[in-house]
Amino acid sequence: MTLTPRNLALVALAGSAALLVGALGFQYLGGMAPCKMCIWQRWPHGIAILIGLMAIWQPRPHWFALGALVLFIGGAIGVFHAGVEWGFWEGPSTCTSGSISGLSTDALFDQIMAAPVVRCDEIPWAFLGLSMAGWNAVFSFLLAGIWWRGYASSSASQ
Numbered sequence: 093m094t095l096t097p098r099n100l101a102l103v104a105l106a107g108s109a110a111l112l113v114g115a116l117g118f119q120y121l122g123g124m125a126p127c128k129m130c131i132w133q134r135w136p137h138g139i140a141i142l143i144g145l146m147a148i149w150q151p152r153p154h155w156f157a158l159g160a161l162v163l164f165i166g167g168a169i170g171v172f173h174a175g176v177e178w179g180f181w182e183g184p185s186t187c188t189s190g191s192i193s194g195l196s197t198d199a200l201f202d203q204i205m206a207a208p209v210v211r212c213d214e215i216p217w218a219f220l221g222l223s224m225a226g227w228n229a230v231f232s233f234l235l236a237g238i239w240w241r242g243y244a245s246s247s248a249s250q
Contacts, residue, residue, distance in 0.1 A: 097151035100242035104159055105144025107235045108137035111228065118224070124216050128187040129173040133228050136166030140235070147242065156243035163236035170229025177215045177223050187211065 115134055118124045126134075139162050147155035176183035215223040222230070 095241070095245065097156065097242045097246040098148050100238055100245060101144050101147035101151060101156070101159070104163070104235050104238045104242065105141055105148070107231065107238070108140040108144065108163070111231055112137045112141070115224075115228075118217070127211060129169065129176065129183065129225070133166060133169050133173065133225065133232075136162045136169070136232065140166070140239075151242075151246050153243055153247045156239050156246050159239035160236045160243060163232045163239055167229045167232035167236060170225050170227075170232055173225035174223055174229060176213050177225060179213070183213055187213075 112134060115126070115130070119126055140159055143155055143159045143162065147159065172181075173183070175181050176187075217224055219227065
């Protein structure tokens with residue numbers, strides 16, 4: 093297969109589609125409900141699929157640059173989520189357990205009752221030391237690189 097801009101768009105589109113299908117498989121076949129940040133990580137792949145369709149139809153540099161940007165943002169969300177899971181920093185209060193120090197009994201009860209069903213600061217699955225969020229970051233950055241290669245190829249051909 094020649095690495096034409098159209099073929100690179102097809103590979104990037106297929107990569108995002110595979111990651112989305114994988115996430116949905118874990119959710120619906122594996123019974124692993126996604127947290128709020130897991131859902132955030134799906135959006136860039138959905139957007140990249142639409143951009144990929146446009147880039148296949150009309151392989152212009154701006155589609156490839158936009159695809160690279162969207163998947164880079166997706167990778168950054170994955171890094172942020174993985175950092176929350178590993179305890180490097182706190183995630184959104186609506187998605188994590190938060191601190192209970194200094195809370196009154198009523199405030200603690202309110203926090204327990206408002207706690208998310210699926211927390212963003214827990215690792216439900218890992219492979220080779222990386223959680224799903226970590227793997228999503230790795231693959232998102234790789235796909236961003238494919239988009240960037242398509243940008244360079246489409247820019248050179250114009």
